[in-house]
Amino acid sequence: MSNSPQISDLLAALTEQQRTMATLIASLSQRSVSEGSSTKTSVSSFPAFDRTNEKWDVYVAGLGQHFEAHRVLADNRKRAYLLSWVASDTFELLQKLFAGDDVTNVPYDSLVSKLSDYWKKSVHVMAARCLFYRRCLLPGQSYAEWIANLRGIGKDCQFLCPDEKCGKSYLDSLIRDVIVTNTPDEQVRVAALQQSNPSLAQVIQIAEAHEVTRKALTTMKQHPAEVIADVQQVGASVRPTKDGGKGLSLPSCSQCFRQHDRKVCRFRLAVCHRCKRKGHISEVYNAVPRARPRQVRYGERPKKKAAGGSPRPTSEQAVRLVSLKSSDDGALNGGSSVHYCASLGGAEQVDSPSMRPLTERGTACWRENRNIWISLKVNGSPLVFQVDTGATSSMVGLRGWRQLGSPECVPTRQALQAYGGITIPTKGFLNVHVALGEQARRLTLLVTDSEQGSNLMGLDWIDAFSIQLPSCNATYSVDVRDVESAIKHITDKYEAVFRPNLGTCTSLKAKLILKPNAQPKVFKPRPLPFVLMDAKPVPTSQWAAPIVVVKKSSGGIRICGDFKVTVNPQLEINLFPITRLEELLVKLQHGQHFSRIDLADAYLQIELDEASKALMVVNTPFGLFQYQRLPFGVASAPAIFQQFMAQLISGVPGCATYLDDIIVTEKDIADHVRNLEILFDRLTAAGLRCKLEKCAFFRPTVEYVGHIISANGIRPSERGVEAIRKLPCPRNVQELQVFIGKVNYYAKFLEDFAKNCAILNALRQKNVPFVWTNEHQCAFERLKEKIANATLLVHFQEDLPVINILATDASQHGVGAVLLHRYPDGTERPIAHASKTLNAQQKGYSQVEKEGLAIVFGVKKFHQYLYGRHFELLTDHKPLVSIFNPSKALPMMTAQRLQR
Structure with missing residues (x-):
């Protein structure tokens, strides 16, 4: 117990020592914090302010958050960081604003306030409102982003109630008006206008609903293994992405190639150690993907390489093409995209739907050196553009940009590549007002940073104005595996139909009927060329007609009897009508892809009965x-065969036949295959054979009876046009009749055919000497040129909401008519042209009678289309409006004058 006082003193000393230590530790901690706050300098860099692309208030707000995150509280440190991070032009501006004062001693808040007041005063309310009203939905931009942009612009517009006591903003109602007025989606506008006074929230709901629906439809139409038959990218550098390399994925920042907005990149003012240029770092060169061999997708055939190692073009003619490839939808508004110029070869000629002729009235358009040029008004200034169907986007060079008044361009990260992989720099893009005749659109225009840059009218503007070109090269997005598997399915399932042996029809034997009192005739044999003496003999009989031996393109021979001197004049000809082209096209009007089936030695597959043998x-x-x-050569053979084929294919959907050529179509591949199966089931049952080498399956365009048929309409075949262009100048009436007959086959494609052909028809009249003059030569060449540039004719479609129009006209040489469709967007497309040369009596008619004759001719010519349907009748002769008016009686004097 004697040690108790000592223990107590020891405990007291330890307690006091602990208190002293705690006080010392607290003092040291506070000192450390104080010293750290006053001496810390390691704050991460903040992006420099760019007054051309950023707003000061947004920049200052971000800077304040940056200071909060790094615990920068002292005013002098904020000021130092601000002055070190602003660009040199902003630092110079501050020195001017604080003239006479040292900006390094001005408080941070004063610096920010002075700059805010300066840039706030520089905003012009009228200019801001003009920009607000003109703001459109950019390509790839969503409605939510568009509305956010409008709200940002609206802050400077001062949309406030003029009543000082109210001061309420009406920005929401104006945003609603801009959306309804400027939206490119007509369905959104119609849905919004159906409500009397919708609010902004209701309009947003309508727009987002249509946007979601459109994206859903796009997704549903896509196939996961879709192989796009597109133009091969030349010089394109593609880096594999997480999605399997399906798209081009480039980093969004061009300064450092990292995933952030270039506006906030801290290397905007950095100097590259490699090229010594300002605005990027050397890591960019390592991040740019090198050119890699193009991966051949499933369903594609690898392209053969030329001697130099580069892929061999699919065609010797290289066409300039500017193609847009984007990894996202935000091409012009923050997305990464690349334009490619490549070689377009092997593409089939097609025509664009719902388009009107380029050379229509009110537009300045001309051809020069095989190029098409067009004059447009862009923001009120006339500019000449070259029409380039290979360019996905329209663009102008610096000269064209200056003609527009050098407007401010919106920055873009689009890369433009010319043919061969050469990069063309871009200055940005503009939202411009474009006028073509009476049509006007607000469209996007790229500006290239080049004095030699051409003004190109690309596919985006061509589609916007629904312009029809004579013909254009295009590619189709088709699932190649689906088509190939469908063809294989058909050819494997109906292998017997494609066997090379001659088929035998099991359901018909041809019967030839002689006229009463017919007398048999026998002709001596004609000499056979020695080279053809190896022909096999055929069974014999009692009749004897001379033979005509024709060599086939395949190298074989066809032995035909010249029955016109023996049997044909004495036969009762079968009068079953041959199907007209117009009747065939009506059955094909809804088709998207076409299959042509060719019967092998068609007539020879039908046996003769014993009497006819x-x-x-x-x-x-x-x-x-x-x-x-x-x-072949029997007068009744075409009608017999056509009647048999009409009965055979009766009831097969989307199927038509012209003698031995069968064509099948449908809206989609599955239904198309079903139609083919129905057809081949019937061909198999009938014992017929087809020649697989001459068949074509699932083609977007197909040549049929001298025409190219597609989903958009018909036009003359290249072979038919080339045959006409190669015809020499007629030397006599017979050769002239051959030329007119061939051109007349394509007369439905030609306007004023009778008028252009009148001078040639005059040489065919009796008692008129055949004298070929310069006028005849001009008419001859003019008809050839018109055939070569024939306009696409659309299909006559009965179930579409279109207006049928019959336009007629008359001249001193003939009368003409054209049947058209007017579509809901106001465009008019021709279905067929017709014309007729006036005879000597009709040429003496007065003009009103000629115009009336043109109406009668047009109604009779297109009676099959117009009967039972409402249609508009167009004429440029005012008196006919009263004469043919069904609800107004004809005045007595007028009637008497017409009867004289």
């Missing part, structure tokens, strides 16, 4: 031979 005899150098099957 006795008539089909030919006399050859080897003796008399008798046909067992229906031969």
